[in-house]
Amino acid sequence: MKYGYSGRMANLNGTATREIFKLLSRPEIISFAGGLPASECLPKKEIQEIAAGLLGGKDAMRILQYGTSEGFDDFRDALAHYVGKVGIHGVKRENTLVISGGQNGIDLMLKTLIDKGDTVLVEDPTYLAFLQILNSYEGRAVGVKSNADGLDIADLTEKIKKHKPKLLYVVPTFSNPTGKTYSAANRKAIAETTAKYGVTVLEDDPYGKLRFSGESVPALKSFDTCGNIVYITSFSKLISPGLRTGVAVGESEIIRKMTICKQGTDLHTSNLSQLIVKEYMEKYLDAHIKDSLPLYRERKQAMIDAIDRYMPYLKHTDPDGGLFIFGRLPGGLNATQMLPQAVERNVAYIQGSVFYAGGGHEDTIRLNYSNANTEQIERGIKSLAKLIEEKIGGRK
Ligand SMILES: Cc1ncc(COP(=O)(O)O)c(C=O)c1O
Structure with missing residues (x-):
């Protein structure tokens, strides 16, 4: 054929x-x-118990029926509170979108922003699948240099001026592939520079809570002064990748656009997964x-x-x-x-x-x-x- x-x-x-x-x-x-x-x-045991309880109880019908693309309201409220732990405060339900893992969040962000030929700045090296998804939207990745502190701010500024990027994509905590973490000062500088030039930022944080030594650093989004940063995190590495659950946090306007894109991509994240993660967060996650x-x-x-x-x-x-x-x-x-x-x-x-x-x-x-x-x-x-x-x- x-x-x-x-x-x-x-x-x-x-x-x-x-x-x-x-x-x-x-x-x-x-x-x-x-x-x-x-x-x-x-x-395994805790998820088995939670799933059995959910399907045998009052939530069974809302699990088995279609849900809304934004995700369950009670789960979104819990997630708005959850991101406070990385310094992202003042988040309301309308600032959240339940996503089917970080991968879904990346895809929705790029679907929302990228036209053929648009430039996206990334730390060099960066998450391989990000480059692949960007390719599928026919965008172009340009690498920004980095150093022990995080992104090289001079190089970032120069490349913003030169390429007029639609987006900067970063994994500032325990990056894939390097494992590196940006300092708080570097995050502040990235937030200030991108705000100054009006560049949208996607902060991808699947690993931040897997810290086994050193001091934690607030999310890049916590330095956001003008709403240009969208933060995504996922429960894949913390609970289970098979549940395909995470959250995107940003200004309600861009979250709304991403929600419209999600309707076409997967309609909504699995209802069962959302409620399993919600209950697991309440009872066991920490x-x-x-x-x-x-x-x-x-x-x-x-x-x-x-x-x-x-x-x-x-x-x-x-x-x-x-x-x-x-x-x-x-x-x-x-x-x-x-x-x-x-x-x-x-x-x-x-x-x-x-x-x-x-x-x-x-x-x-x-x-x-x-x-x-x-x-x-x-x-x-x-x-x-x-x-x-x-x-x-x-x-x-
Ligand atoms: C940096 C980064 N972003 C996103 C993902 C996607 O993970 P998930 O969709 O399971 O949340 C991964 C997975 O390895 C990753 O390393």
């Missing part, structure tokens, strides 16, 4: 993501490739996060220790939370070319180049530590180090 694909399909290739999912299904693989929360932290953090801390530390022991030549980030370490291979090794050889030795990672707006940076890799136990992390890093040393001719 010859299908008449749209022109925008020419820009789309899901290769990197598809490869990840193929690898995950092979049991012998030690995968540092995905971005999944630790399966030990998925609260304690669950507290109980989960030691496991993430332990696995991150196991990976850092293994890197220090077996590949001290790898320049890498050392995050205080989230799921990822980002590294630069020695001797200009090409991570894309090395990946099949690593997989032959049963270790998977993601080449860093796919996270850059303009590609390149072929010697970078993203390592995820949440989905392997400490013994597998040690074995996987050791095996990767052996491969690297074979390629560069010994330890350098």
Whole structure:
């Protein structure tokens, strides 16, 4: 069959993501490739109990019937209160939209704002799927430089003046892929700069609550003085990605536009998921996060220790939370070319180049530590180090 694909399909290739999912299904693989929360932290028993109670009680009919695109009012009110914990205050119901995970929020934001050829500024490197979704709307990503503090404000200003972007997209806390966090001063500077030039900002925060060391930093949105920042967060890494639930917070005007887009995309987020998350938030969430953090801390530390022991030549980030370490291979090794050889030795990672707006940076890799136990992390890093040393001719 010859299908008449749209022109925008020419820009789309899901290769990197598809490869990840193929690898995950092979049991012998030690995968540092995905971005999944630790399966030990998925609260099966509590969700089972909540779901049974909801479906056996007075909410059964509102769960089984269609809902509104904005989400349930009582859940939206709870979410308006919830984002106060990251310093976003004064949020009303009309400032919230229940989304089917952060991915849905990104898609709705881009659907709302982006015409063919529009420019979006992103931190370089940034979340791969953001670049893919932007491609599907035929937008153009331009990378902004960053430093230890966050975004390079001089570069941001220059690129705003040069490209007149529709949007700036950032993951300021425990970024995917680097694990880096922007300082409060840097967030304030980003808020001021984008407000000054009238640039809309999408702050994506799926990992902020997964902090296992250091002091928490208020959301970028908490520095918003003119309503140009939309904040999205999700329960995927905190409760369960399968529930597909999160929230977008912004001025009621743009939330309304995103809601209209959501009607066409998925009509509304699953009613059952919304009410499960609402009840889970009330009863368990804070304690669950507290109980989960030691496991993430332990696995991150196991990976850092293994890197220090077996590949001290790898320049890498050392995050205080989230799921990822980002590294630069020695001797200009090409991570894309090395990946099949690593997989032959049963270790998977993601080449860093796919996270850059303009590609390149072929010697970078993203390592995820949440989905392997400490013994597998040690074995996987050791095996990767052996491969690297074979390629560069010994330890350098
Ligand atoms: C930065 C970032 N944004 C959004 C998402 C999407 O997550 P979800 O749609 O499950 O909330 C992810 C998932 O890994 C992510 O890393």
